[in-house]
Amino acid sequence: MQQSLFTALLIASLVLFCFSCYRRLSLVAVGTGEYRFDQPLIRLKEMLVYAIGQKRVVRRPFGLNHGVIFWGFLVLALANAEFLISGVFPGLSFQLLPKTLAGALSFAFDVCSLATLVAVLVAAVRRTVRPPFPEARTFEAYFILGMIALLMTAYFGMHAAEIALGKVPAGATLPVSSALAGLLAAPALAVVLPGLPETFWWLHALVLLGFMNFLPFSKHMHILTAIPNVFLRTLGRPNCQEREQFAEGNRYGANSIDQMSWKDLLDSFSCTECGRCQNVCPAASTGKSLNPRLVVHALKENLLENGRSVTTGRPAALIGSDCGQSAEASLWSCTSCGACMEACPVFIEHLPKVVKMRRHLVQMEAKFPEELLNFFENIEQRSNPWGMAPSERVKWASQIEVPTFEAGKTEYLLFVGCSGAFDARNKQVTVALTKVLDAAGVSYGILGKEEKCCGESVRRLGNEYLFELVAQQSVEQFRSKGVTKVITQCPHCYNTLKNDFRQYGLELEVVHHSELIKELLDAQALQVGTVQELGDVVLHDSCYLGRHNGVYDAPRATVLELTGTPVKELERNRENAFCCGAGGGRMWLEEHEGTPINKNRVQEALAKDPDTICVACPFCMTMFEDGLKDHAGATTQVKDIAEIVALGLKGAAS
Amino acid sequence: MIVVACIKQVPDTTQVQIDPVTNTLIRDGIPFIVNPYDSHALEESLRLKESHGFRAVALSMGPPNAEATLRKALAAGVDRSILLSDRVFGGADTLSTSNVLAAAIEKLAQEDEIGIVFCGKQTIDGDTAQVGPGIAVRLGFSQLTLVDRIEKIDLAKKTVTVRRKLEGRYEIVEARLPAMITVVRELNRPRYPTVPMRLASAKAQVELWNNEVLKLDVNTVGLKGSPTWVSRIFSPQRSEGEILGDGLKDPVGAALLLVDRLLEKDLLAV
Amino acid sequence: MTEAVKAKKPRGRARVIPGKCAACGARCQSACPVDCIEMTEAGEPVVSAEKCIGCLKCVKVCPASALEMFFTPEEQKILAELAQAAAPEVDEEELERQRRIAPFRGVWVFVEQNDGEPARVSWELMGSGRSLADSLDVELSAIIIGSGVGKLAQEAFSYGADCAYLIDQPVFARYRTEPYLETMCYLVEKYKPEVVLMGATGMGRDLAGAVATRVKTGLTADCTGLDIDDKRNLMQTRPAFGGNIMATIMCDKYRPQMATVRPHVMPLPERQPNATGRVLPESFAISESSIFSRVLEVITDKSGKDRVDVAGAEFIVSGGRGLMAKENFAILEELAGELGAVVGGSRSAVDAGWLPPDRQVGQTGKTVRPKIYIACGISGAIQHLVGMQDSDVVIAINRDPEAPIFEVATFGIVGDLFDVVPALTTRIRELKQARA
Structure with a gap:
């Protein structure tokens, strides 16, 4: 019963997840072409250093905290895979592996879960006490942290309850769960204890599947796009812009998503709104309306809103004062200093987007601050x-x-x-x-x-x-x-x-x-x-x-x-x-x-x-x-x- | 209804330098530009095109390479650009220039009614401010010079009300259409052409009207039709800047010296 | 002797003297009867020697003396021989010219007035008109058109006029082109002056351009020098090409010779209150109903100086960082008040909040071309210089003698502006009080 219900749920979730991801990521194809696959070995190396190695992430305050969560998740990905597989095929688990290896894995999962849980709590406290940027205390952010915490809690609950019930022996392979088992063994919980493993199992299952399906609709999408985004980064430094083709009938610059490149659009899905770009931005930090984070965010919102209708009609403008738009004044505030791009842990390229929108304003509309005439x-x-x-x-x-x-x-x-x-x-x-x-x-x-x-x-x-x-x-x-x-x-x-x-x-x-x-x-x-x-x-x-x-x-x-x-x-x-x-x-x-x-x-x-x-x-x-x-x-x-x-x-x- | 902008290609006099040794003009590399005042005339004609649905026509008399100037007008958005160029138009002073321009406007008037002719208040190379009035008189149009604001255009009553900027005062003047208006810089801010307009203008046709088209008496155009001629060109006396007195030790003395200098040059209206 | 008669007079070929052409606008090409001159992109002529017939027309018409006749040594020899036997030629063209201009006599000065208030330039012109009239041995007449302007005739006499044509009708109360144009043309046709001078003001240029076109004569704008040559022609000298060159303009074949003259250039003649002259009242029949323009309102600067755009101001007193504080602009305001000037400032003064942004002069502010620009405590960074360097007169007051502003200054005072500016204000105030 549990098995078939879970199997059905899992299949439904996976289908839905794949569909959502496809719906979203396929929007990227709306963008213009750009070749980003040259020198694959170098790209691979950069990806290992910056994405897997978190080189830029850990450079700033609380970056290590993110590193812990990220690396923790890399390990826990195995645990979660096992969880899903054994949910469908109960016999299939790491327990089939040689004992020492299985023990080592269990130990790693247990410790990583604790580390992740602690890091998530630190992140939540930090966001509350000293947020990375003033507008950072969003429901979405806390919700994501909450989901991760819940996942970890469920994981511990599951294992601790099994240990407490004696189904699994306590021991060095599950140090944290074993310690928690002591708590669950308290007489007050004796009545509920037998049901706890299943409860926690289902909690874990539902949170996992729910979170998975929440991903494509949230900024947490970056866990899927950030790594490829680093792989696809501009090799070298983005210190100049692409040329344009001047011929009759062409459009210049960008005022709609289909004028941005697919990489620009992928960038927008890779942003998890850490706010580092806006903290280093000379415009944003001196009270100007430009905020590089919001430029990227607006692009994403615009893409989600208009991505489908590109083929049917001219999509809504990227430049303006509405949702999904960047204001003209903010675009003119950019000093092209490149601090945002240097700060971005996932190599989002803000400057080319700003220049593309400036190009549209100057070349298509002849709109610019009057000093420039x-x-x-x-x-x-x-x-x-x-x-x-x-x-x-x-x-x-x-x-x-x-x-x-x-x-x-x-x-x-x-x-x-x-x-x-x-x-x-x-x-x-x-x-x-x-x-x-x-x-x-x-x-x-x-x-x-x-x-x-x-x-x-x-x-x-x-x-x-x-x-x-x-x-x-x-x-x-x-x-x-x-x-x-x-x-x-x-x-x-x-x-x-x-x-x-x-x-x-x-x-x-x-x-x-x-x-x-x-x-x-x-x-x-x-x-x-x-x-x-x-x-x-x-x-x-x-x-x-x-x-x-x-x-x-x-x-x-x-x-x-x-x-x-x-x-x-x-x-x-x-x-x-x-x-x-x-x-x-x-x-x-x-x-x-x-x-x-x-x-x-x-x-x-x-x-x-x-x-x-x-x-x-x-x-x-x-x-x-x-x-x-x-x-x-x-x-x-x-x-x-x-x-x-x-x-x-x-x-x-x- | 047609709105005409008369524009001229001029050497950019701000780029002119004087050879300190020979005291003559260094003309090397001086670019030709649209007379700055004329670009305001052009802009205003485009605004009337947009606000009143007039057809905007740019006119320029000049050598064949003045076509570049008319292309800029096309890039800015005029409907037609006409170059008035002929060997016999060369060497013209303001009287014969206004003759050619007025003839061209008359020819346009056969196609459609002329509403307003805009000219810059003067050119930066000649600085005469005479061609505009010349056109107005020849065509019998109302003459409104030094306009810094168009207050109102009443097409039903066929009147235009403008503000003229004169020494120490402004005048609000109402006049009958058609009118010839010369404009000052404060009137508007000329637009910058968009790239699609620029590219289109490169291919667009600049019409050429020579004297076979205008059929003017050759004795009334160009050099022959010019009562004035330049008998001599020479370099002006150039005065170096002068530091007056010792302003640190004797500020009052320096101030008195300055006032004296200004009085000598008759620059103080006291 | 027989051989000399046979030899045809060589006419030579025109050629360009390198470096002298001023690209005047293809006068030579236009003058050439056989189309042997082509213009380069730079506006300079190229003479095709095979086609040139040596008519001399291009050489005569060149204002820069950039064309000359070129003779081969053989031709020069023949010329030298011919020169000995030469007889003066009778120039038919010259005789025709003299016949045409003969009826025109007298020098006129148009007296510009607004609301009965004469423009100072008219009296300046009366001074130069006087000396022209004396050179020509003719009368100097004032042309006074307006309503209730009779008293100006006496003023004109006191500045040197011999007589005054006076048209005093209500229809001329406010200057409008049409009635003034008609009246001037009527007077010119009736009395045939040989020289007509007007001030190069907004009104003078509006009227002169119209009159010259109607009477089909030459008009020279914005003259700074006037003189008479040996053939009774007016030599009109004026700056051209943005003031980079001076040109002397002639209008020898037509009359009247008309010129507008730049204000503040000719000295104001001394006023002779007791001078007398003839008043010649004239009238011109023109009815209000036949005039299609109306002056609805006159706004004077004095009624709202603050509204005046710094870009269009004739006098500007400008302050920069050297003013130290917002309240110190009061001393500039005071000086500006005496001069009838507008206060402007550098970017740093505006950035500091001492002045509103619309008063900023420079690259990212307004470009100004006033008659006098007084820069106080402005060092003269290039961003500022490009906005004001075309001013007629630049006065710089700065403590730092190395400040770049002095490089563009006509007059400079190295000193503390807090000492110099008030001294300047006081001096001008004293002068004004003395005159009043």
Whole structure:
């Protein structure tokens, strides 16, 4: 009776579960194509490290707690399989295995269940006392924790009751259950004790099957999708976006689920709303409406709502202020710093989604913050963000001799960048850099008046059409001039020349000045002395140098060489560094919502009481200089790494 | 009803630099752009297209490569773009320019009634502000210059009410349609073209009307029809910036010096 | 001798002098009778030497003197021989021109007024009109159109006019293009002046453009210099190409020669209260019912300065981080009050909440082009500079002599704005009181 009832239930549950999973996961097919199966061995390795190994999960507070539950469940999956199988075929169980092995398994199940139960309780307490993010105390979250706890309790109840009844011997293989059996053997329970094993068995069975069927409808779906999601991650770093095909009749960017890629959609099923992305997001943590978690969540809601009707009609917009939509203002708040993607334990790619939606707004609707109109027109017509005349580009070099790039005669192209050429403060950095290069005898030249904006911000802002024009011009220019090696002083130029232009068939050897300086110091091509006046130095990692391109050590080593002491690390550093607020095209936008990002970062820096804040990016320079103006008394100075090195040049007596 | 936007392709004068040695214009690499004021005229014509169902036509007189400017107008959304280009139109001053534009508008008027002709208040290369009034007078249209707001268009009564921005004052003026309106920057914010519109405009037809179409007396167009001519071009005197006095030690003295300088240049209306 | 008669006078070929072309708009191409000039993408001519007939038309028409005639050495030899036997040619065109312009005499200045209040530029013009009239040895006339404007005639005399045509009718109470246009054309046709000057103001440019089109003559806009050449022609000099070049414009074949003149450029002549002149009352029959436009309302800035858009302001006093606090903007407000200026600010001033966002000048704020821009305590980051660098006059007041704002300043004061600005306000206030 019990057996056939359970068999029927199990079959029904499995059918329902498979059907629900299929219903949901098949929605992913609505997305556009994208190839994510290259280099399978590397993918497998990454999956083992990050999914099975929980590498990112355990990095943050309570991550280990999740690790315990996850690993516990991996073990308990065997136990549950046995439970289901023996429910249908009562004779079939691990007891058929050699005794020691069966004993070891029993022991593992018993201990893991306890560990999981404890971890779940810790998680519940944590969520109540110090939630991972303010809105985290949802019914769903507690329900999931409750179900797991119940499952564990039922497991123990089942075994303890059997031990208490003497059906199974107490012993070292079931230490926890044996201990609990003592409790169940209490005289007060004598009446109910005989029925307990079956009660707990059914409780376990129902919770297990119920939970299984609840999965596809909840955020707990991630236990199915997270592992494949890690396998299917972008190999390398998501530091640039895909090109678009410009032809009549095409649509650009994404404002409906069918314009997102299948991987974007799978991402949305993989999110379990841990909130790490929003905690590290410079926009979300300074009171702006952007919340990377909600961007992904809205995508999921939209998909569930509209996934079926895609073929029949145009699905509802992704951009808007309703359920399943992301607000325009929030999309424009993104600094493209990549902190969310770095924090996500399951490698959800938030930034490409934001840029796709920006692309839709700019290219299909011409809707963007009004400050950008000038910016776009200046880039298109005048090849720089401010609309300055081309001849202004070389004014920084009016007092010094700077050679023009000529293939064969000069080794490197020094790509000055718009900030380094036009912005008063950053012009000083450019001059300092040329001093350093000259001192090291580096052979380099500039494009002078012919240099054009690389289009970095344009691309992050979603104006892909304009970027296409800009990139093609620049690539053509680099080719015709025979440029192969480039020094940039701007991490944004660096990233674009190195990564974006590759999509246009231009492979350049691009080096950021902080890397080159480090090489020159290592090779002893550059002789520097200790610079006293720098005092205590803190280092701000630029997103596009650090997170997006993995350069963390070069500036640190350089500062060490110049000051004799390691930099003081900011609270949030390296992979966790907090953006200055200027990335993603935010440099050209007003910050209407919340508090300024740069002030947040400046405060963080000043907390270390430094004499010098070292940066390696002209945008960061501007944001820090601006942010420091609020601290009238502060004597802290902002210096680019090139300026710091220029100060230490031997023979530079002045 | 037709709304016309007269636009001109101009060299981007903000990009012009003077060779410090020869004191002459460096014209290398100066891009051609749509005259900024005209882009507001264009925008307003598109808004009337949307709000009143007018047919928007962009007109430009210029060399063959001015087609690029008219393509931008198509990308922004005008229904028709017409380039008025002919060898005999070259070298025109404002009088002969308005002659060609007015003739083109008259030709359009044979197809449908003209409601409003929009022009930028002036061009950035010539800075004359004369072509708009020239068109109005030739066509007998109401002339409303320096408009920064369209208050009302009454198609039943055939009137338009606008706000004109003058020195130190605004005037609300009502006039009869058809009207020629020159616009200032504050009137609107020009739109940015969408990519589908841009791609479509690349293939769209820019009509070419030469003098075989307009059939104007060659003595009234281009250089021959221009009463004014440029006898000489030279570089202006350039004054370097001047630091006045010692503002740190003697702020009052520096302030007095400044007021003197402004008075010398007749810049203070006291 | 016989040989010299046989030799045909070589006409040479036109060629472009590199680097001189100003891409004026294909005047040479338009002038060429044999279509031998093609324009490049950059707007410069390419002369096809085989087709050129040496007519000189392109050379004459080039404003930049970028075309010249080229002769082979043999041709130069023949020319030299011919030059000895040359007789002056009678230029038919020139005679025709002289016949056409002969009836026109006199210099006119249009006296612009609003509500009976004359525009200052009209009196500035009276000064330059006076010297033109003296050079031409003709009378200087004031043209006064309005309602209840009789008293302006005496004002005009006191600034140098010999006589004043006065049209004083209620229909002219508010400036409207049609009635003013009709009246001006009537007067021009009737009295045939050779020079007509108007202020390059909103009204002056509106009217001048219309009048010149109607009487089919040349009009030069926004002049900054006027002079007379040896053939009694008006030489009109004006900035072009965004002020990057100056051009001298002629209108020698047509009369009247019309020009609008930029305000604040010509010096205001000294007022002679006792000067006298002839008032020539005129009337022009035009009825209100035949005019299709009406001025419904006039709004003056003074009635609501706060509503004025900083983007359109003619005078701007701007403050930045150097102001230190919101309440310190009061000293800028005071200066602005004296100048009739609008207060604006840099991004940091707006970010700090010292000014509303619509007053922000710069890359992400408003782009302004006022006559005077006074930057107080603004360092001049590029984000700010691009929003204000096209101002006619930039005045920078900053403590830091290295501040980039000084690079674009016409006048700079290195000093504490809290000392300099109040001193400036006081000085201007004193001056105003002295004049009043």
